[in-house]
Amino acid sequence: MAQSLHDESRNDVRLTMENPSIQLRHWKEDDAWALFKYASDPELGPLAGWPPHKSVEESLEVIRTIFNTESMWAIVWKASDEPIGCVGYLPSSASNLIIEADHAEVGYWIARPFWGKGICTEALKLVIDHCFNVKGFTTLWGCYFPDNPASGRVMEKCGFQDTGKEALCPNLKVGSEKAVKIMELKANSPTRLTCPTCLTSPIKNNHQ
Numbered sequence: 001m002a003q004s005l006h007d008e009s010r011n012d013v014r015l016t017m018e019n020p021s022i023q024l025r026h027w028k029e030d031d032a033w034a035l036f037k038y039a040s041d042p043e044l045g046p047l048a049g050w051p052p053h054k055s056v057e058e059s060l061e062v063i064r065t066i067f068n069t070e071s072m073w074a075i076v077w078k079a080s081d082e083p084i085g086c087v088g089y090l091p092s093s094a095s096n097l098i099i100e101a102d103h104a105e106v107g108y109w110i111a112r113p114f115w116g117k118g119i120c121t122e123a124l125k126l127v128i129d130h131c132f133n134v135k136g137f138t139t140l141w142g143c144y145f146p147d148n149p150a151s152g153r154v155m156e157k158c159g160f161q162d163t164g165k166e167a168l169c170p171n172l173k174v175g176s177e178k179a180v181k182i183m184e185l186k187a188n189s190p191t192r193l194t195c196p197t198c199l200t201s202p203i204k205n206n207h208q
């Protein structure tokens, strides 16, 4: 994994991460059109607990108010230099789950034309390395709706294990009445994959 600090004009630490196919960088206001193009998909957001975006202005507002944090990255497909998804973590204070102070919850989505190419798994591996190696979290959590098994599979491929537990997430804007399945990954877990693995894992390169 390559990491670089940039944008030193900001007070917080802005970090980019990348592997041969994708770059994770922080969101920019210029991304509003691309975000709207993909986040307006009527079926995408509800799978992750948020409503489809209705306008470019709404997408810009999301970039300014929700994505403007050091813990959230745009997933940029290097071949087109376009943001095609979002990945990041929520510290315990913002988590949908009740978790300890040195734990965090991961979250992600990928634009539909890019599903099934292993991109989210690669992006999540980069964030996992950052969470454990840079931020020093001891445990990561993730949750997904049972009718969205692809999301559970992404976490499984990154070494998360099914806790067998479920919970309601009252903070979700969509689906707060549905129980989510809870996955867990400890920093010292034998199932945890390391950075060199994410550099060498092939991405299915069949996107047109």
Ligand SMILES: CC(C)(COP(=O)(O)OP(=O)(O)OC[C@H]1O[C@@H](n2cnc3c(N)ncnc32)[C@H](O)[C@@H]1OP(=O)(O)O)[C@@H](O)C(=O)NCCC(=O)NCCS
Pocket: 044, 045, 047, 048, 049, 108, 109, 110, 111, 114, 115, 116, 117, 118, 119, 120, 121, 122, 143, 144, 145, 148, 149, 150, 151, 153, 154
């Ligand atoms: C879930 C999501 C992030 C997956 O992104 P992706 O880039 O397609 O994920 P990957 O290609 O890395 O991996 C997907 C895995 O799920 C599997 N999968 C896909 N559909 C599946 C299904 N119905 N049942 C079980 N597994 C499924 C794929 O086969 C793949 O596993 P494999 O590599 O072992 O074959 C993407 O579909 C998405 O953004 N969905 C909408 C938002 C969302 O659900 N966010 C997560 C909220 S918890």
